Amino acid sequence: MTHKLELENVHKSFGKKKVLTGVDLAVDEHEVICLIGPSGCGKSTILRCVDLLEEIDDGEIRLDGSAVSGPGVNANEIRRRIGIVFQSFNLFPHMSVLDNVTLGPRRALGLDRALAEDKAASMLERFGLGDKIIDYPNQLSGGQQQRAAIVRALMSEPELLLLDEVTSALDPELVGEVLAVIRELAEQGMTMVLATHEMGFARDVANRVYFLHEGRVLESAAPDELFSHPTQDRTRQFLKRVNDAGRL
Amino acid sequence: MAERGRGHPDTVELSERRRSAIGEMFREEGAKGALLAALSTIVFVAVAWVLVVQSPNWPKIQAQFFNGEDFAAAWPDVVGGFWLNLELFGYSMLAIPIVALIIAAARSFRGAAFFPIRLLSVVYTDLFRGIPLILLILLLGFGVPALAIPGLPRSVMFWGLVALTLSYSAYTAEIYRSGIDAVPESQRSSARALGLTQWQALRFAIIPQAIRNVVPALMNTVVSLQKDVALISVLGVREAVREAQIYTSRTFNYTSYIVATLLFLAISIPLTRYVDWYTARDRARRSQSSV
Numbered sequence: 001m002t003h004k005l006e007l008e009n010v011h012k013s014f015g016k017k018k019v020l021t022g023v024d025l026a027v028d029e030h031e032v033i034c035l036i037g038p039s040g041c042g043k044s045t046i047l048r049c050v051d052l053l054e055e056i057d058d059g060e061i062r063l064d065g066s067a068v069s070g071p072g073v074n075a076n077e078i079r080r081r082i083g084i085v086f087q088s089f090n091l092f093p094h095m096s097v098l099d100n101v102t103l104g105p106r107r108a109l110g111l112d113r114a115l116a117e118d119k120a121a122s123m124l125e126r127f128g129l130g131d132k133i134i135d136y137p138n139q140l141s142g143g144q145q146q147r148a149a150i151v152r153a154l155m156s157e158p159e160l161l162l163l164d165e166v167t168s169a170l171d172p173e174l175v176g177e178v179l180a181v182i183r184e185l186a187e188q189g190m191t192m193v194l195a196t197h198e199m200g201f202a203r204d205v206a207n208r209v210y211f212l213h214e215g216r217v218l219e220s221a222a223p224d225e226l227f228s229h230p231t232q233d234r235t236r237q238f239l240k241r242v243n244d245a246g247r248l
Numbered sequence: 249m250a251e252r253g254r255g256h257p258d259t260v261e262l263s264e265r266r267r268s269a270i271g272e273m274f275r276e277e278g279a280k281g282a283l284l285a286a287l288s289t290i291v292f293v294a295v296a297w298v299l300v301v302q303s304p305n306w307p308k309i310q311a312q313f314f315n316g317e318d319f320a321a322a323w324p325d326v327v328g329g330f331w332l333n334l335e336l337f338g339y340s341m342l343a344i345p346i347v348a349l350i351i352a353a354a355r356s357f358r359g360a361a362f363f364p365i366r367l368l369s370v371v372y373t374d375l376f377r378g379i380p381l382i383l384l385i386l387l388l389g390f391g392v393p394a395l396a397i398p399g400l401p402r403s404v405m406f407w408g409l410v411a412l413t414l415s416y417s418a419y420t421a422e423i424y425r426s427g428i429d430a431v432p433e434s435q436r437s438s439a440r441a442l443g444l445t446q447w448q449a450l451r452f453a454i455i456p457q458a459i460r461n462v463v464p465a466l467m468n469t470v471v472s473l474q475k476d477v478a479l480i481s482v483l484g485v486r487e488a489v490r491e492a493q494i495y496t497s498r499t500f501n502y503t504s505y506i507v508a509t510l511l512f513l514a515i516s517i518p519l520t521r522y523v524d525w526y527t528a529r530d531r532a533r534r535s536q537s538s539v
Contacts, residue, residue: 048437051441053437053440053441076440076443076444076445077443079440079441079442079443080442080443082441083441084438084441086434086437086438088434090434090435090437090438091438092435092438092439092452092453092457093457094456094457094460103439103442103444103452103453104442104443104444107442107444107448107452108442108443108444108448109443152442153441156442156443
């Protein structure tokens with residue numbers, strides 16, 4: 001059976017700095033995968049490579065079994081099938097919430113304005129932003145901005161949703177509302193890859209957790225197993241540090 | 249990032265920042281300060297005026313530069329010429345922003361395939377910023393009509409406009425580019441992630457933010473353009489400066505130049521004040537939204 005998303009021996013360097021040194025990873029449809037590991041281990045870079053925002057140096061990325069990395073691929077086409085949400089929201093500050101979430105469908109998918117706006121209104125309503133439609137991003141709290149960014153990513157009905165430490169830039173009291181949204185998406189069967197520092201949440205929603213160290217997957221397992229019985233020293237050290245910091 | 253409920257900016261500080269330079273000059277404690285400022289200004293101007301008028305050379309200066317009769321005589325022709333300056337100013341204000349934006353956008357395309365476009369943009373800005381404007385005006389204004397190529401416009405006014413546009417759009421493109429560079433890279437990523445093409449990402453996400461970043465700088469360029477349109481007088485176009493020159497060479501009186509000076513100032517001083525006011529307001533708004 002082909003996986004929804006598959007990474008094979010993916011390498012990526014920025015200048016002389018090797019960020020990914022042979023990543024292997026597989027995600028099946030309706031699965032939720034969490035990437036954990038210390039800062040700089042390559043979590044975000046993996047997500048950016050999957051969305052073709054970075055070009056990989058070596059290896060292969062496959063979506064539904066066909067290679068998307070490398071030449072001869074319409075990158076815009078692939079990006080339309082994948083949604084990504086960033087750590088710092090990255091909403092467009094000069095546009096209302098409504099324009100932010102309808103930009104992609106209207107311009108990239110060619111959806112009619114009225115249709116896009118109807119859809120946006122009902123999506124924003126569903127995510128508790130019904131009264132923020134005409135507001136600008138800087139009028140929203142961090143949690144609201146991040147939920148708007150999630151709606152923006154969902155508007156084109158992606159087959160795969162990538163979430164890059166989406167709660168790291170939030171005040172602690174706002175983290176819950178964003179995690180609740182992700183949990184709901186997981187329950188509805190959205191295929192997701194999350195880079196996260198929220199270990200408790202990862203343990204709750206993930207089908208499989210990958211521990212990354214120095215640009216490669218050191219071990220991966222079902223969450224209970226990885227968190228309770230890590231096989232690698234590095235994983236144990238990392239989890240202990242997280243635990244000591246009160247984040248588990 | 250703006251975060252509601254995390255405390256609002258200090259309102260006192262804000263209202264102070266909102267003042268423009270003129271407001272800044274009058275900034276003192278309350279009405280008493282304003283009165284003192286007004287009084288001392290009146291005294292200062294009065295003393296300066298008396299000193300100038302008392303000076304032995306004043307009658308000569310007045311006759312040469314501030315002659316009422318000459319002023320009235322030169323006025324119609326110089327004002328008539330000034331309409332040409334305004335016309336040229338208007339046309340170049342339409343052409344320059346568009347050409348400049350194309351040059352700036354071309355330079356910010358990514359990818360190896362777009363290298364020739366980027367190169368062209370770099371060559372353009374280097375070339376036209378490197379040539380003195382007056383040289384460009386002479387070259388195009390006299391040179392091209394002299395070619396007498398059928399189909400090419402022969403109006404010197406037209407080629408003056410082209411020269412102004414080439415030179416100013418090179419500078420303006422650099423202003424746009426600094427605005428584009430100031431938009432965080434993450435904005436480009438998030439636009440591309442939606443499946444937008446490079447051009448769409450620039451058009452909808454990057455350029456609107458970039459222009460907002462550089463409005464004060466652009467308006468300063470407008471102020472300087474408004475004066476530089478007078479350079480086409482070297483082509484013999486009978487605009488304000490040329491008309492003033494003609495009057496002077498006929499009468500050996502320089503009051504006509506003062507007429508032209510006043511006309512240019514009548515446009516540029518309000519423009520400068522407006523730029524100042526706008527920049528101060530823009531700064532205040534930014535400091536508000538970044539808290």
